Amino acid sequence: MTKWLSGLGSQAPSALALAAIILLDGGQCTLAADGPLIRPGAVWPDDRGQRIQAHGGGILKFGEVYYWFGEDRSMGNARSQRFVACYASTNLAQWTFRNQVVRLSDPEELGPDWVLERPKVYYNAPTKKFVMYAHIDGRGGYKFASVAVFTCDTVDGDYKYLRSFRPLGHESRDIGQFVDDDGAAYLIFEDRPFGFRIAQLSDDYLSVAKEICLIPEHLEGGAVVHYQGLYYVIGSRLTGWDPNPNQYATAKSLAGPWSDFKDIAPPDQNTYGSQSTLMLKVAGTKTTTVIFMGDIWHPWAQWDSRYLWMPLQIGDGKLWLPAPKPWSLDLKTGAATMQEK
Ligand code: GAL
Numbered sequence: 001m002t003k004w005l006s007g008l009g010s011q012a013p014s015a016l017a018l019a020a021i022i023l024l025d026g027g028q029c030t031l032a033a034d035g036p037l038i039r040p041g042a043v044w045p046d047d048r049g050q051r052i053q054a055h056g057g058g059i060l061k062f063g064e065v066y067y068w069f070g071e072d073r074s075m076g077n078a079r080s081q082r083f084v085a086c087y088a089s090t091n092l093a094q095w096t097f098r099n100q101v102v103r104l105s106d107p108e109e110l111g112p113d114w115v116l117e118r119p120k121v122y123y124n125a126p127t128k129k130f131v132m133y134a135h136i137d138g139r140g141g142y143k144f145a146s147v148a149v150f151t152c153d154t155v156d157g158d159y160k161y162l163r164s165f166r167p168l169g170h171e172s173r174d175i176g177q178f179v180d181d182d183g184a185a186y187l188i189f190e191d192r193p194f195g196f197r198i199a200q201l202s203d204d205y206l207s208v209a210k211e212i213c214l215i216p217e218h219l220e221g222g223a224v225v226h227y228q229g230l231y232y233v234i235g236s237r238l239t240g241w242d243p244n245p246n247q248y249a250t251a252k253s254l255a256g257p258w259s260d261f262k263d264i265a266p267p268d269q270n271t272y273g274s275q276s277t278l279m280l281k282v283a284g285t286k287t288t289t290v291i292f293m294g295d296i297w298h299p300w301a302q303w304d305s306r307y308l309w310m311p312l313q314i315g316d317g318k319l320w321l322p323a324p325k326p327w328s329l330d331l332k333t334g335a336a337t338m339q340e341k
């Protein structure tokens with residue numbers, strides 16, 4: 001029964017399907033009471049029934065709607081181009097495909113294996129522009145090590161490539177996004193010789209203005225959350241597509257000093273086969289949930305790479321990723337509920 005249900009991904013079943021589930025399950029409905037389930041590691045279909053293509057992704061909340069942007073690695077994509085897809089949701093479980101917001105041909109002549117990875121979108125209120133950052137590189141040695149910047153007038157329109165550059169002159173591979181509670185926007189980027197850096201974007205977000213800190217640890221997939229007066233940073237070790245034990249550190253200020261790094265899950269679990277890309281804070285009327293968003297990469301079938309989203313146990317300087325299981329989120333109260341059976 002559970003196996004059959006997992007084939008549904010997070011899509012809410014129709015009344016007919018629900019009746020069938022209840023019948024087949026002897027009346028024991030396995031849907032959580034308060035919403036559609038998020039199923040870590042399962043096929044996650046969009047409103048068209050197609051696998052969500054938002055790998056290495058980021059989230060922008062605009063108004064009451066969440067937008068999920070990520071690498072679109074659909075099988076039918078043109079091989080010379082790179083793609084970013086955008087999906088919208090009001091419950092974080094069911095996602096509507098909006099647009100392939102980037103369809104780009106190698107803009108810097110990096111060669112046939114060029115990469116455009118980990119897109120992250122920010123909204124710049126003063127200019128009313130949506131600004132996307134992504135890692136742009138050539139595969140052979142990842143020597144270009146730069147960010148690509150795009151803009152758009154609408155959240156899910158066609159994003160226009162502006163330029164690429166090295167943030168503050170530094171090498172930049174994996175990138176992460178962080179917007180603080182005061183609205184300040186930051187780029188997290190891996191600067192391989194040294195560690196990874198957190199830097200504030202310029203007022204119009206079109207460039208990187210100021211370094212906040214260098215964390216001298218070799219981590220990528222960097223993500224930051226500000227939770228109950230403390231900053232938590234997580235990252236993954238440099239093992240390419242292979243999962244490794246992701247780790248976290250804390251600091252009272254974004255500039256540090258940062259604590260030592262500790263495991264976010266039992267190290268032998270290799271982050272349950274996933275790699276960090278973002279931490280999403282959802283504040284409701286009763287509580288605040290911080291979601292770990294990770295990628296389960298399938299390097300030889302990238303189109304089938306999966307997602308591991310789980311609510312973190314976080315607070316008092318501790319952060320822990322529980323063993324994945326289906327769960328649901330009440331966006332109003334902010335409460336996450338695990339499916340216990
Ligand atoms: C990982 C990185 C991914 C991708 C991959 C390619 O380290 O996080 O975004 O670049 O390497 O091997």
